[in-house]
Each structure stands twice: as C-alpha cells, then as structure tokens.
Amino acid sequence: MPRLWRPRAIRTAGPTLGLVVASAFASAQSGPPDSSATASPAAETPAWLVSDSGARSVSFSLEVTRGPEGPALINGRREGGLQIVVPLGWTVQWDWHNADSAAHSLVVMVEREKLPTEGGHPAFTNAMTRMVSAGLPAGGHDRTTFTAEEAGWYWLLCGVPGHAIAGEYIGLRIDPEARTASVKAK
Numbered sequence: 088m089p090r091l092w093r094p095r096a097i098r099t100a101g102p103t104l105g106l107v108v109a110s111a112f113a114s115a116q117s118g119p120p121d122s123s124a125t126a127s128p129a130a131e132t133p134a135w136l137v138s139d140s141g142a143r144s145v146s147f148s149l150e151v152t153r154g155p156e157g158p159a160l161i162n163g164r165r166e167g168g169l170q171i172v173v174p175l176g177w178t179v180q181w182d183w184h185n186a187d188s189a190a191h192s193l194v195v196m197v198e199r200e201k202l203p204t205e206g207g208h209p210a211f212t213n214a215m216t217r218m219v220s221a222g223l224p225a226g227g228h229d230r231t232t233f234t235a236e237e238a239g240w241y242w243l244l245c246g247v248p249g250h251a252i253a254g255e256y257i258g259l260r261i262d263p264e265a266r267t268a269s270v271k272a273k
C-alpha cells in the first residue's frame with residue numbers, strides 16, 4: 088500500500104482552542120530552531136520534546152488531560168491540532184501519562200481518510216502504549232521506543248473505542264527532509 092500520499096486538510100480545532108493551549112508551546116530553548124532545518128516558521132521545540140541529532144533520536148513527553156468539551160486532550164491539543172515532526176530513520180521514545188480520570192491509550196497509525204473507531208495494529212513495532220483498546224487507567228504511565236522507519240503522515244491517537252473519532256489524536260510527520268525533530272501547531 089502507498090503511504091506517502093498527502094491527506095486532505097486536517098480540520099483545525101478553531102481559535103478558542105489555540106488560545107487555551109498557546110502557553111503549552113512556550114519554548115525552554117535559548118532560541119528558535121535552526122531555520123535551515125525547518126520548513127515552516129511555525130515549527131517549535133517545546134520543552135517536552137528533546138531532540139538529539141547526533142544520536143538521531145528524539146524523546147517526548149505526552150500527557151492526556153481532561154478536555155473542556157468531553158474528549159481528552161493530548162499535550163493540550165486534539166483533532167490533529169499539533170504535529171510532531173521526526174526525521175526519517177530516527178529512534179523515537181515517548182513517555183506517556185494519563186492525567187485524565189478516564190482510561191486512555193496511544194498508538195501510531197497511518198493517517199487515512201477516516202479515523203479508526205478504535206486503535207489497531209501500530210504502524211511501527213512497539214509504537215503503542217500497553218492496553219491500546221482497553222486503555223490505561225487514570226494515573227497510568229507508559230514508555231516505549233520505536234524506529235520511525237517509513238516516511239509519511241501518521242496519527243498519534245487514543246485507541247480506546249470512540250476516542251480518536253471524538254478528537255483524541257495529534258499528528259506525526261516522518262520527514263526525510265527534516266534534520267531535527269520539532270513540533271508544529273496548527
């Protein structure tokens with residue numbers, strides 16, 4: 088199956104959400120990322136993402152929180168409202184924490200026309216939390232490591248039935264042109 092197509096425009100969550108989560112993108116770095124390594128001025132390197140170009144690895148912390156309208160948020164966002172960009176071939180490690188009261192999970196799936204009704208097989212080996220369908224309860228943690236071995240557009244979505252469709256997903260772009268990992272807000 089081809090995996091490199093560009094999906095249609097992702098719905099944005101609207102201006103209100105953008106205001107709510109703007110502070111989540113405050114950078115702990117001393118300056119903006121190298122402009123030669125980023126395709127868009129919107130790219131950021133938030134404190135929760137640590138990129139190591141020498142080791143060709145990136146680690147990021149993801150937290151699920153209660154959303155104002157029902158569906159939970161992932162690092163303050165939902166409905167693809169942020170996109171993590173990772174260079175092709177890098178090692179990805181995430182630390183995931185469920186700070187909501189309901190059970191949630193996370194799995195990397197190839198972006199397609201329709202969101203899945205529940206999480207399925209991950210796009211890459213180990214690119215998921217434990218208990219993808221049942222979810223991990225409030226306070227749950229998960230850490231995993233996988234290789235971003237195929238370029239394309241992916242979802243980082245909650246695998247609990249109905250959750251991704253309700254908006255519990257962000258984007259993951261595996262980019263052969265990128266020189267470092269970054270985050271884009273949409």
Ligand SMILES: [Cu+2]
Binds near residue numbers: 191192246247251255
């Ligand atoms: Cu969920």
